[in-house]
Amino acid sequence: MKYDTLVIGAGIAGLQAALDLAEQGRQVVLVEKNPSIGGRMISLSKVYPTLDCASCITTPRMASVAHHPNITTLTYTEVKQVIAQPDGTYHAHISKKPRFIEEDKCIGCKRCEEVCPVYIRDDFEHNLGAKKAISIPFTNAIPQFPVLTPDQCTWCGACANACPVDCIDYLQEPRDIFVEVGAVLVATGFELTPFNAKPQYGGGVLPNVITSLQGERLLAPHGPFGRVLRPSDGKVPDSIAFVQCAGSRDASLGVPYCSRVCCMYAIKQAMLLSGSLPTADITIYYMDIRAFGKGYEAFYQNAKAMGINFVKAKVGRIRAGEDGNVFLRIERQEESSQPEEMNHDLVILSLGMKPQWNPKTLAWDMETDLDGFVKSPDAPMDPATTTCAGVYACGTATGPKDIVDTIIEAGNAAMVVGNHLARGNA
Amino acid sequence: MSLSAETKEKLKRARELRGVSPELLARQKENIRIQKAILEGALEPISVPDLAQNTGISSEIVFWHVNALRKYDKMVDVKKSGDYWLYKKK
Ligand SMILES: Cc1cc2nc3c(=O)[nH]c(=O)nc-3n(C[C@H](O)[C@H](O)[C@H](O)COP(=O)(O)OP(=O)(O)OC[C@H]3O[C@@H](n4cnc5c(N)ncnc54)[C@H](O)[C@@H]3O)c2cc1C
Numbered sequence: 001m002k003y004d005t006l007v008i009g010a011g012i013a014g015l016q017a018a019l020d021l022a023e024q025g026r027q028v029v030l031v032e033k034n035p036s037i038g039g040r041m042i043s044l045s046k047v048y049p050t051l052d053c054a055s056c057i058t059t060p061r062m063a064s065v066a067h068h069p070n071i072t073t074l075t076y077t078e079v080k081q082v083i084a085q086p087d088g089t090y091h092a093h094i095s096k097k098p099r100f101i102e103e104d105k106c107i108g109c110k111r112c113e114e115v116c117p118v119y120i121r122d123d124f125e126h127n128l129g130a131k132k133a134i135s136i137p138f139t140n141a142i143p144q145f146p147v148l149t150p151d152q153c154t155w156c157g158a159c160a161n162a163c164p165v166d167c168i169d170y171l172q173e174p175r176d177i178f179v180e181v182g183a184v185l186v187a188t189g190f191e192l193t194p195f196n197a198k199p200q201y202g203g204g205v206l207p208n209v210i211t212s213l214q215g216e217r218l219l220a221p222h223g224p225f226g227r228v229l230r231p232s233d234g235k236v237p238d239s240i241a242f243v244q245c246a247g248s249r250d251a252s253l254g255v256p257y258c259s260r261v262c263c264m265y266a267i268k269q270a271m272l273l274s275g276s277l278p279t280a281d282i283t284i285y286y287m288d289i290r291a292f293g294k295g296y297e298a299f300y301q302n303a304k305a306m307g308i309n310f311v312k313a314k315v316g317r318i319r320a321g322e323d324g325n326v327f328l329r330i331e332r333q334e335e336s337s338q339p340e341e342m343n344h345d346l347v348i349l350s351l352g353m354k355p356q357w358n359p360k361t362l363a364w365d366m367e368t369d370l371d372g373f374v375k376s377p378d379a380p381m382d383p384a385t386t387t388c389a390g391v392y393a394c395g396t397a398t399g400p401k402d403i404v405d406t407i408i409e410a411g412n413a414a415m416v417v418g419n420h421l422a423r424g425n426a
Numbered sequence: 427m428s429l430s431a432e433t434k435e436k437l438k439r440a441r442e443l444r445g446v447s448p449e450l451l452a453r454q455k456e457n458i459r460i461q462k463a464i465l466e467g468a469l470e471p472i473s474v475p476d477l478a479q480n481t482g483i484s485s486e487i488v489f490w491h492v493n494a495l496r497k498y499d500k501m502v503d504v505k506k507s508g509d510y511w512l513y514k515k516k
Contacts, residue, residue, distance in 0.1 A: 114498070117454070117458075118454060118457075119457055119461075119491075119494045128493075129493055129494070129497065130490065130491075130493065130494030130497060131497075132498075150444060151447075151450075152450065153444075153446075154446050154450065154451070154454060155437060155440050155441045155444065155446060157429060157433075157434075157437050160429050160433045160437065161428065161429055166430050166433060168433060169436065170433070170436040170437050170439070170440035171436045171439055171440060171443075207486050224493055224497075225493055226493075226496065226503065227511075229489075229511070231486065231489065231490075232485060232486045232489070233474050233475055233478070233485035233486065233489055233510075234473070234474040234475075234485070234489045234492070234510055234511060235509050235510060236506070236509050236510070236511070238509070324485075
């Protein structure tokens with residue numbers, strides 16, 4: 001199959017770029033490794049600085065992509081190889097993972113999920129919630145196809161028994177797809193820095209120490225607990241702490257850079273928490289607040305005015321207290337610097353961003369920066385161009401950034417790719 | 427609906443090819459035991475710590491299963507009592 005552009009990654013960057021290219025009349029093949037498009041943004045609660053509902057903004061874009069006649073969306077699919085051709089085009093080998101259902105028959109009725117007896121951890125809820133061994137990834141997933149997790153399946157046959165259209169295929173294999181494209185756009189996004197990178201913070205060990213993405217799910221309207229509760233016992237938390245720079249600005253972790261979004265998302269989550277738990281004490285322990293975008297300083301000042309405590313302090317250690325509570329050993333950076341122990345019901349670690357995919361896994365000339373993000377040698381004037389001719393990048397694949405900057409970069413990348421194709425480079 | 431002959435054959439082959447690990451079977455058995463205990467213990471509205479105490483299962487595990495059962499319509503949250511919500515079998 002021939003397309004103008006291969007877009008790798010269907011987060012907000014890939015979705016926006018694919019839509020812009022499609023609107024230019026270009027044929028796009030959009031490849032997403034997860035079972036649904038939407039990336040991180042579809043799992044966020046609300047977005048700063050407007051506090052708009054994240055899924056209300058993302059879902060229409062996801063639907064526009066899914067229905068656009070110029071976009072072919074391949075989900076649950078990975079790029080195995082991209083090979084440059086002498087004429088400037090690329091040949092890509094893509095592999096579609098088995099969902100163990102026949103997609104052309106499935107009607108998304110969820111009967112298989114309802115009857116499946118195996119409850120497993122839900123990765124969309126960052127393990128806070130449950131799903132079944134065969135399940136639709138989340139309520140507004142696109143496409144609405146269930147995925148069977150083979151290593152958790154007991155092969156009891158209940159799903160096939162319940163399926164009204166006989167679409168379960170227990171022997172489905174990965175399927176190879178080969179495409180020829182004029183240009184490639186990498187929009188593979190970010191993942192959080194490891195939860196347990198600082199063992200002294202108890203990430204992954206203390207149940208009431210959670211990641212910032214878990215914090216987003218607690219605040220989401222259809223989150224795992226239906227409201228903000230702490231994971232160890234369902235208590236309504238009365239005292240919540242954020243620990244800033246828990247995974248960034250620390251050379252010993254290999255993440256010396258600032259992740260740019262953590263101050264703002266912590267302030268956002270603190271404001272949302274204070275909305276849903278008006279009597280709770282909310283404290284942000286920070287090194288310094290970086291509120292650099294338009295309206296961001298006002299957002300920060302609003303949070304202060306709402307009564308959120310900002311404490312300039314270093315957090316040395318987090319340990320389990322009584323009844324599931326968590327103690328933070330802090331050293332203030334202002335006033336007294338005597339170590340103190342602070343008691344909280346729930347702690348959210350503001351983890352940083354690292355690249356989700358290493359493009360060097362493909363045999364091409366793509367270079368990455370020292371931090372692992374895709375290298376944009378001509379940034380900031382031309383952030384989309386990479387070290388590989390005909391291959392472009394945008395969004396958090398090239399470095400930490402928020403949604404506004406991601407969307408702007410995606411629009412720019414679509415234009416640069418359009419120019420590349422128009423010049424007849426491919 | 428009953429399984430078509432083709433699906434039956436595929437299921438048989440999948441069982442032969444992939445098998446089920448003893449760990450998965452043990453986990454599945456344990457999950458069934460926990461959920462049964464939770465549902466039997468929640469005929470009247472009850473909090474997670476009380477359910478945990480009555481069943482002898484850790485409150486973290488009880489809470490995870492209560493939410494699993496809520497999601498799949500087998501339990502409901504009733505009302506807040508003090509610092510905790512009360513849940514009940516549906
Ligand atoms: C806790 C938290 C809260 C945040 N809140 C806000 C906020 O309120 N406002 C704001 O402006 N920003 C916020 N951000 C930042 C925001 O999430 C990002 O700016 C945005 O999601 C980046 O989009 P993206 O498309 O670049 O990456 P992603 O959303 O990561 O999308 C990348 C996509 O590529 C796919 N992919 C990766 N590798 C491959 C591969 N090899 N093949 C195929 N597909 C692949 C992934 O599965 C994913 O779907 C927040 C970030 C965090 C961590």
